Amino acid sequence: MKKLAVLVSGRGSNMTAIINACEQGTLSASVELVISNNEDSLALELAQEKNIDTCHLSSCTHADANLLDIAMQQVLASHNIDIVLLAGFMKKIGPKTLSAYKGRLINIHPSLLPKFGGQGMFGLNVHNAVIDAGEKETGVTIHLVDGEYDKGAILAQTAVAVGVEDTPESLAAKVLKVEHVLFAETIQKIIDGSIILPAN
Numbered sequence: 001m002k003k004l005a006v007l008v009s010g011r012g013s014n015m016t017a018i019i020n021a022c023e024q025g026t027l028s029a030s031v032e033l034v035i036s037n038n039e040d041s042l043a044l045e046l047a048q049e050k051n052i053d054t055c056h057l058s059s060c061t062h063a064d065a066n067l068l069d070i071a072m073q074q075v076l077a078s079h080n081i082d083i084v085l086l087a088g089f090m091k092k093i094g095p096k097t098l099s100a101y102k103g104r105l106i107n108i109h110p111s112l113l114p115k116f117g118g119q120g121m122f123g124l125n126v127h128n129a130v131i132d133a134g135e136k137e138t139g140v141t142i143h144l145v146d147g148e149y150d151k152g153a154i155l156a157q158t159a160v161a162v163g164v165e166d167t168p169e170s171l172a173a174k175v176l177k178v179e180h181v182l183f184a185e186t187i188q189k190i191i192d193g194s195i196i197l198p199a200n
């Protein structure tokens, strides 16, 4: 059984979808650890209700970015984590954690990358930009994390149609529904070997 850590910043609906998929057995893994850079995130509360170990790691807990990176690497190692999922995590991963989990850090992004990715492209900003650009379709991307925002190898994508009536909020809701399915499906494909991650 693969051990997952989920990194979150906010409400954690993708984290909840992953936990549910593990509980239902459609994802043969267990969420062993949830880390948030935001002490007040709803996701931390939800994880604690499920008796999952949680950890707040941010510039508030570690003012030095290098020590923060080391702390993240250590807590992941102490839980024997196999795969790290970034589920609405809005911070860059430090170089030590990146190197320790190279090819095993996976992010979900609410657009069809490489479109509408990069710094500042998160949450409603993405859907606003999609509508402003007059796109007919957007979607969800699951990709490996490297040192840059939204640049790592793409593992899976699903398109979502943009309707003329769509607002950023309605589009976010449509895309989120797809995120909840695609994330768990992709992780399961990695676990059962139908998606092969690059060797460390």
Ligand code: GAR
Binding pocket: 008, 009, 010, 011, 012, 013, 014, 015, 087, 088, 089, 108, 109, 110, 121, 122, 123, 126, 176, 179
């Ligand atoms: C999700 O839409 C996720 O794709 C997005 O943040 C939201 C988190 O929602 N991530 C990014 O924009 C990353 N650049 P959640 O906390 O309910 O899972």
